[in-house]
Amino acid sequence: MDRVISAPLFAASWLVGMLVMMEIGRWAGLRRLARDPAKGMAGLGALEGAVFGLFGLLIAFTFSGAASRVDVRRQLIAEEVNDIGTAYLRLDLLPAGAQPALRALFRDYVGSRLAVYRKLPDIGAAKEELGRSEGLQSEIWTRAVAATREPGAHADAAKLLIPSLNAMIDITTTRTMASYIHPPLIIYALLFGLGLACSLLAGFGMAESTTRSWIHVLGFTMIMGLSLFVILNLEYPLMGFVRLSEYDQVLVELLGKMQ
Numbered sequence: 001m002d003r004v005i006s007a008p009l010f011a012a013s014w015l016v017g018m019l020v021m022m023e024i025g026r027w028a029g030l031r032r033l034a035r036d037p038a039k040g041m042a043g044l045g046a047l048e049g050a051v052f053g054l055f056g057l058l059i060a061f062t063f064s065g066a067a068s069r070v071d072v073r074r075q076l077i078a079e080e081v082n083d084i085g086t087a088y089l090r091l092d093l094l095p096a097g098a099q100p101a102l103r104a105l106f107r108d109y110v111g112s113r114l115a116v117y118r119k120l121p122d123i124g125a126a127k128e129e130l131g132r133s134e135g136l137q138s139e140i141w142t143r144a145v146a147a148t149r150e151p152g153a154h155a156d157a158a159k160l161l162i163p164s165l166n167a168m169i170d171i172t173t174t175r176t177m178a179s180y181i182h183p184p185l186i187i188y189a190l191l192f193g194l195g196l197a198c199s200l201l202a203g204f205g206m207a208e209s210t211t212r213s214w215i216h217v218l219g220f221t222m223i224m225g226l227s228l229f230v231i232l233n234l235e236y237p238l239m240g241f242v243r244l245s246e247y248d249q250v251l252v253e254l255l256g257k258m259q
Helices: 007-035 045-093 096-118 123-147 157-178 185-208 214-235 245-258
Strands: none
Touching: 007 185, 007 214, 045 096, 045 157, 045 185, 045 214, 045 245, 096 123, 096 245, 123 157, 185 214
């Protein structure tokens, strides 16, 4: 959650940069045609095709990776709900006197887990709430382990409850680490640079026309900018317009069942 690329800023910078590079490319193309009108653009098609092909592949792979990571995060939400629900049900194995306090801690814990992701994109507030969740985990663990040794606990309470609590704690780390898993920044730098290079080549090729086709110029740059904007919102869900709140609803439903 530390390294976040601003989707609006990155996409807007890319769009403006591509417009500038197209103008530079057109200017260079006009100069080339002025020197050699007959063969000014000869032999450039293969080069342009290779660069644009590489650019398309990079966008496709970046989009595919971002979408797959969103799916992984959705699956982790379901896994966390299952782990918490299982541990909560196994509290029945503890002595009756120890259960109310632990059930209250579980309710606080689920509420804290929801608050962690609801507080994004305020990373500082989310980290503070995450620290509170970890404190509740520690308290639940300490109380549960002690309760398994009390008179009246089921004979297999420790064997069944402790592993489920361990899974509940582990999935928290897994979900947190999933928020840090992104492509290296060099990938986005390469994507940015290739976009500018393709714009330069496109502008160079458009020099054969006596007038600019603004529909094509603006269409190309806006489509590319919008594509990158969507990719970054998928890559950093909860930081933009892509939200996972509908999937966190299962945590809300679990909290409701604990009342």
